[in-house]
Structures are given as C-alpha cells and as structure tokens.
Amino acid sequence: MNELLERFKQAIIAGDADASAGLAEEIRAAAEAKPDDIFEYLSAAMDVVGGKYETGEYFIPEMLRSAEAVEKAMAVLEPYMFEHKHEQSGVVVMGTVKGDIHNIGKNIIVSALRADGYEVHDLGVNVSTDKFIDKIREVEPDLLMLSAFTTSTKPALIDIIRRLEEEGLRDRVKVISGGASHSAELAREVGVDGFASDVKSSLAVTRRLMGR
Amino acid sequence: MNSRERVLAVLAGRTPDTVPIIPVLDGYYAPRVIDRPNDECFLDGACMAEALAAAFDRFGYDGALAEMGLGSEPNVLGCPVEVEGHDVPLVVGTVVDEPADIDRIGVPDPWADGKMEPVERLVELVGSRGVVLGSVRSPFEYAATVRGLYEFMTDFYRDPRFVQELIEAVKPATVAVGRALAAAGADAIVLKDSFASCSMISPEHYLEFAWPAEAEAIGELKSFAPVILHICRNSMPILAEMARTGADALEIDSPVDLARAREAAGSGVILKGNIDAAEVIGKGTAADVAAAVKEAMEAARGAGGFILSTGDSIPVFAPEENIKALVEAGREYGKYEN
Numbered sequence: 108m109n110e111l112l113e114r115f116k117q118a119i120i121a122g123d124a125d126a127s128a129g130l131a132e133e134i135r136a137a138a139e140a141k142p143d144d145i146f147e148y149l150s151a152a153m154d155v156v157g158g159k160y161e162t163g164e165y166f167i168p169e170m171l172r173s174a175e176a177v178e179k180a181m182a183v184l185e186p187y188m189f190e191h192k193h194e195q196s197g198v199v200v201m202g203t204v205k206g207d208i209h210n211i212g213k214n215i216i217v218s219a220l221r222a223d224g225y226e227v228h229d230l231g232v233n234v235s236t237d238k239f240i241d242k243i244r245e246v247e248p249d250l251l252m253l254s255a256f257t258t259s260t261k262p263a264l265i266d267i268i269r270r271l272e273e274e275g276l277r278d279r280v281k282v283i284s285g286g287a288s289h290s291a292e293l294a295r296e297v298g299v300d301g302f303a304s305d306v307k308s309s310l311a312v313t314r315r316l317m318g319r
Numbered sequence: 320m321n322s323r324e325r326v327l328a329v330l331a332g333r334t335p336d337t338v339p340i341i342p343v344l345d346g347y348y349a350p351r352v353i354d355r356p357n358d359e360c361f362l363d364g365a366c367m368a369e370a371l372a373a374a375f376d377r378f379g380y381d382g383a384l385a386e387m388g389l390g391s392e393p394n395v396l397g398c399p400v401e402v403e404g405h406d407v408p409l410v411v412g413t414v415v416d417e418p419a420d421i422d423r424i425g426v427p428d429p430w431a432d433g434k435m436e437p438v439e440r441l442v443e444l445v446g447s448r449g450v451v452l453g454s455v456r457s458p459f460e461y462a463a464t465v466r467g468l469y470e471f472m473t474d475f476y477r478d479p480r481f482v483q484e485l486i487e488a489v490k491p492a493t494v495a496v497g498r499a500l501a502a503a504g505a506d507a508i509v510l511k512d513s514f515a516s517c518s519m520i521s522p523e524h525y526l527e528f529a530w531p532a533e534a535e536a537i538g539e540l541k542s543f544a545p546v547i548l549h550i551c552r553n554s555m556p557i558l559a560e561m562a563r564t565g566a567d568a569l570e571i572d573s574p575v576d577l578a579r580a581r582e583a584a585g586s587g588v589i590l591k592g593n594i595d596a597a598e599v600i601g602k603g604t605a606a607d608v609a610a611a612v613k614e615a616m617e618a619a620r621g622a623g624g625f626i627l628s629t630g631d632s633i634p635v636f637a638p639e640e641n642i643k644a645l646v647e648a649g650r651e652y653g654k655y656e657n
Contacts (some may be wrong), residue, residue, distance in 0.1 A: 166521045170471040
C-alpha cells in the first residue's frame, strides 16, 4: 500500500491529474489505506510542491497543476475516506471573505475536511458578512472557516468577528482563519480561535478545536 | 523646468534638471486625500479625478496616474466588476469559460459609458503642470482577467493553444484602450503586465505566452504615446527581454536591484522604480523612505534615464509623511549637475 501511496504522492508533485485520479481509484479499490495515511502522503506531496515554489523551481502554474491533481484525486477519495471515519466529525461553514476571490486553497481544504468526516457548507468566494451570519443561523456549525488569501482582507475578518459578537453567536462557533500568509499574530489581531495555512495545519487546528 | 517639462525631457531622452518623481499613487490611495471612500470615487469618475489631482498637488510629484471610470478597465471586456464596499474594484466573474467563448470577445469601445471622462478631467486639472499617465492591461493580463487567473494559468499545461488564441483575441482591447487614453490626453501609457512577473510564472512561460503579444502591443501603442512597461515583484530574470519589447521605460519593483537592472536592460531604456510600496512607504518611517530613495538614486540616476517611483501601488494605509518624504528625498538626491 505504501508503494501505491508513494506513487500517488509523486503524481501530485508532478501535477499529473490523470495519474493522481487513477491512483486514487486504485487506493479506493484496494481499501487498505486509512484516511490518515492518505492525508499524510497528500500533505507530504503539497510540502514538496511548496518547497519547489520557494526555491524557484515551480511557479504559480505548476502549483495550480498540482492543486488540480489533488482535486481530481480527492473527488475519488472523499467518499471512501468519509466512510472510513465511521462518525461525523462536525459541521463547518466555510467561504472566502469579501474582497477576495481566491478559491484554489479553499477548495482543497473543503475537500480535505469532507474527507475527514465534516459536513462542509461551502459558500464560495467574496462572501459577505451577512451571508456568513445567515448560514450560521441556518445550520448552526461547530466551526466557521474563513479563507482570506490577501492581507488586505483583514478588515473583512474583523468585521465578521464583530458581527458574530453583536448577534450573540460568537460563543456558539469556533472561528478559524486561513490562507498562505496567516500567522498567529494575524489570528490574535482579528480575534479568531485558530489559523491554518495548509492542509496539514487545517486538519490539526480543526481537530484541536473539536477536541478530537 | 516644471514637472511636465522634466518628465517629457526624460521621455525624449534628454537630461532634466532633476530626476522626475511619479509614484504609483492610484485610485487605491488617492481618495483618502479628499476624505472620500474608495468605492465612491471608483463609481464617480469626477470624484476620482479630483482625488488624483489633489494628491498630485499635496505631495508635489511630477505626474499623476489616471483611473478610468466605472471601476477601472477590466469591464471594457465585459467582466463583471464589484465596486461597492471594496478598496479597489474586484473582478467577480469571467467571460471565457471554454475555448468556444473566445468568439464572445469583440473590440471594446473604451469611450462607452463615460469611461474616459475621468482621464480627460485629470488632464484638465493637472495636464498643464505635470504629466498624466494612463494605464492599460497587457493582452496577457486581459486574457487572465476574462478567463480567471487560476483557470488561465492551469491552461498553460492543459491547453496551451487555447491560451495563445485567447491572448490574440484580447490584444485589440489593449490597443483600443491605449489609443483612447492617448486621445483623452494621457502623455504616456503604462502597459500593466503584472501576471507575467517571475513571482508568478517562469521566464520560459513569459517568453512563450506573455512576451510576443506584449511586444506587439507596445509596437502599436508607441504610435499613440510613449510606453512604460510595468511588471511588478521579481522581473530580474526577464529584464533584457522586457527591454527588447521596445518599451520606452520599464517600471520595476523593489525585489529587483536597480544597478543590476540597468546592466540587464541596457542604457537604451528608461527605468522607473523601485521603492518598496508596501514595506517602506506603507510601513516604514520617513527616514527609511529617505534612505531607500538615496540608495535608488545612487544606483540608477546615471546613464539611460531614471524616474523615481514606487515599485507598485501605494497602499491605502501608507502614512502621508512617507509620501512627502519620498518627494523631498527625491528632490534632494535627484539633482543633475549642469
């Protein structure tokens, strides 16, 4: 199984979506891999891709090619992984905040969370504070995950936290902000409960806040 | 020399009295100078022209950057743009979702809906004293805009031919907007090709996809006005190719070393740059700004022509004293010996 997962990892690094989807089919058919094993190889692949970007070997198109390979594979693996979690992990409302239309990172995290057993309500990109509040009232999630790629979205994050407080909802939902440039400092400034910058940290912070 | 004469001298290849200063102070920052919200100014062209002119007067630099009306230029190709509630207009939809949609792209009329009125108004307000620069997206950047940046860049590997065809299809838009800007009174055209930066794509992809249409567009735009090619963040690996497009000036950003840029670009092209807009102007002190200006002047004031500028748009949170310091230090360190 490890050899199959290793090939899966290499297909993601190479950005070969056909190969990653095909290998995902094989992983599903073999039915031996545990969801956490799949996450481990997936995260390792994304780490290599990120490293190649940092060293100037990869650029945005190459990162996107790998992201597509992840998305295609997760479309195959999500039901398998969800099934093997046995129990639902929690309910999540997620979206990219107003002023930001980045969706690649968010889509990968949505997929990863669904695979990790969460019921995820994805509101899309450029989501207004009102839309977040309405959805929170409707589905009463355990977690609110705010994707914000650009640093100029800080006021939008602050606005959402302020509205949650005004509406008396702040104590009823844990809030996580996420994006490549997110840090503990930004999280403290905007007043969220946790932050994440990639798949690995997203799974870690959601599991921590859910007490899993 | 007044501001206008100073900039025109450099654009004509002559040595001015002092290095001209034209920071990238656009619609992102200007509205706060007249205490108006950004979205209001982007929706009201007269308000934006007034804000840009007020910034020009308050800080005393040599040229103003025009903004087109109705939330800037992406919507000339039909992209839905959301303005209300944003500091800068946000493109919220695409026009081309598959190759067949290329047929939807026509040649836009940049004068429709009064889009050029703010440019004409800014020319009226500052044109006799300073220059006015109008900016337009490159074919590569327009293609990314109508397709959606992520999809566009994923297409590099998925369907490179589609990428080429799309860039060809939007090229007339770049030329039409450039022609209109010059007709509205802009003294020079800034061709924005930010997505072609080596902070985004490889030098190989720049040469394959962005450069050919960029060079062709510059060839046409130069018949209307001098052209300043803007590629922000890291453009170091492609500077020689940027110079080879025939652009009159290259606008370069802070990650690029000015002395090395001059070496790579040669002496036949003006350099415009490259004070760090976010970190130095946005977050630094006036002393940091002065030190950065001094360093830039020492590196680039020599042969070939230099315009002191920020590398990219001045952020909305930048303290006023830092923009003042940019101009003051620029005057102090920019003088040419006669």
